[in-house]
Amino acid sequence: MDNIVDVLIIGSGVAGLYCALNLRKDLNILVVSKSKLESSNTYLAQGGIATARNEEDKPFFVQDTLRAGHYKNDIKAVEILADESMENIDELIGLGVEFDKEGKDLSFTKEGAHSINRIVHTKDYTGKSVAQALIKEALLRDNIRIFEDSYFVDIIEDKGKCTGAIVIKDNMQINIYAKAVVLATGGIGGLFNNSTNQRILKGDGIATAIKHKIKLKDIDYIQIHPTAFYEENVDDKRLLISEAIRGEGGKLINSKGERFVDEILPRDVVSKAIFEEMKKDEKPYVNLDIRFLGEEYIKNRFSFIYRECLKKGTDITKDYIKVSPAQHYFMGGIEVDVDSKTSMRNLYAVGEVSCTGVHGANRLASTSLLEGLVFSKRAAIDINNIIHYNKVKTVRVSNLNESIEELSIRNERMVIGALRERCKDLDYELFNCR
Numbered sequence: 001m002d003n004i005v006d007v008l009i010i011g012s013g014v015a016g017l018y019c020a021l022n023l024r025k026d027l028n029i030l031v032v033s034k035s036k037l038e039s040s041n042t043y044l045a046q047g048g049i050a051t052a053r054n055e056e057d058k059p060f061f062v063q064d065t066l067r068a069g070h071y072k073n074d075i076k077a078v079e080i081l082a083d084e085s086m087e088n089i090d091e092l093i094g095l096g097v098e099f100d101k102e103g104k105d106l107s108f109t110k111e112g113a114h115s116i117n118r119i120v121h122t123k124d125y126t127g128k129s130v131a132q133a134l135i136k137e138a139l140l141r142d143n144i145r146i147f148e149d150s151y152f153v154d155i156i157e158d159k160g161k162c163t164g165a166i167v168i169k170d171n172m173q174i175n176i177y178a179k180a181v182v183l184a185t186g187g188i189g190g191l192f193n194n195s196t197n198q199r200i201l202k203g204d205g206i207a208t209a210i211k212h213k214i215k216l217k218d219i220d221y222i223q224i225h226p227t228a229f230y231e232e233n234v235d236d237k238r239l240l241i242s243e244a245i246r247g248e249g250g251k252l253i254n255s256k257g258e259r260f261v262d263e264i265l266p267r268d269v270v271s272k273a274i275f276e277e278m279k280k281d282e283k284p285y286v287n288l289d290i291r292f293l294g295e296e297y298i299k300n301r302f303s304f305i306y307r308e309c310l311k312k313g314t315d316i317t318k319d320y321i322k323v324s325p326a327q328h329y330f331m332g333g334i335e336v337d338v339d340s341k342t343s344m345r346n347l348y349a350v351g352e353v354s355c356t357g358v359h360g361a362n363r364l365a366s367t368s369l370l371e372g373l374v375f376s377k378r379a380a381i382d383i384n385n386i387i388h389y390n391k392v393k394t395v396r397v398s399n400l401n402e403s404i405e406e407l408s409i410r411n412e413r414m415v416i417g418a419l420r421e422r423c424k425d426l427d428y429e430l431f432n433c434r
């Protein structure tokens with residue numbers, strides 16, 4: 001079965017949906033989602049969205065981002081991130097996202113390696129409030145169609161140009177042809193047993209890039225979040241204990257009841273300190289103490305984490321939270337320019353699957369949703385400007401003779417192979433990349 005659209009977007013997290021919403025309303029857009037719209041990593045994001053507070057703060061935001069990223073960042077991309085941060089927050093507010101306020105003003109919190117409080121948030125479920133607003137708006141738009149539970153098989157390439165993608169929906173192969181294709185397939189956390197990510201995120205976009213020799217960048221830059229809730233034998237994603245908790249004073253404590261690290265240093269530094277402490281203590285976790293914040297404050301400000309920990313038997317208003325590091329984010333990915341263009345014509349990549357270079361070797365806290373917003377909007381603007389020059393070209397695509405399971409195992413192996421080759425330092429014992 002063939003289908004022709006103007007713009008095809010693979011992925012429905014913040015980057016995919018925000019791109020769709022910023023495309024011209026006269027364009028016929030199809031968004032393909034691997035599962036349900038609510039199953040994205042965006043939905044799980046807790047902490048918030050960092051933004052430059054004002055013109056004067058922009059250079060400081062840039063400096064904090066570079067310092068956290070070990071100066072391996074692309075400076076131009078970082079400057080764009082800071083420059084365009086506030087306008088995108090305003091756009092979200094226009095779409096109905098209700099960020100927390102102090103009086104009439106937005107409430108800004110602090111997380112690791114930020115020199116000032118500059119993170120807007122909706123309590124501890126910012127991602128959910130952003131995702132819900134984007135989903136609501138996308139469903140209202142007549143020019144946006146959404147395929148849920150649809151498996152992205154591959155892009156369609158014709159003479160070095162991307163002309164569409166192959167998708168399986170309801171056990172049927174659909175060849176979708178488009179004037180522009182946007183990969184927004186998310187990260188790689190589903191390849192790790194120990195990760196805060198949705199299990200369905202297995203680097204599908206990265207596998208596509210490997211198959212089609214599309215340029216990748218920095219695929220050895222994998223972020224480990226210092227604090228995921230510790231449980232024995234979990235098959236599912238790990239419950240994130242937001243960095244905002246440490247930003248608001250949460251203390252990391254070893255088995256002797258002593259603090260062992262400044263909790264708001266960059267994530268890689270705090271994760272390393274926790275690993276060392278776990279080794280010394282011969283324990284698979286350390287403790288995080290936030291009891292001093294008081295029951296009322298905790299139940300209001302960190303209501304999601306409070307409820308989720310309670311379900312797991314820990315009352316965080318009374319008990320220490322057992323935490324250990326977990327894979328959290330992929331800074332590397334498909335190399336893109338500042339308009340999110342990949343090395344293949346007509347193909348864009350946005351969000352975690354892409355590598356804008358903005359994060360360098362270690363992402364500054366609460367900049368992932370921001371990167372998704374800023375650079376997916378830039379992709380949309382680029383597409384809006386050039387799309388009338390593009391023509392849809394249909395080419396012959398052979399019928400698939402592999403099942404979805406076979407295809408996904410093959411893709412996973414390909415991505416894991418590439419990661420293992422590049423990530424010599426990653427401790428596979430701890431993260432168990434399958």
Ligand code: SIN
Pocket residue numbers: 045046047048240241242243244364365366367368
């Ligand atoms: C967190 O809340 O700790 C996660 C935010 C992020 O990934 O930047």
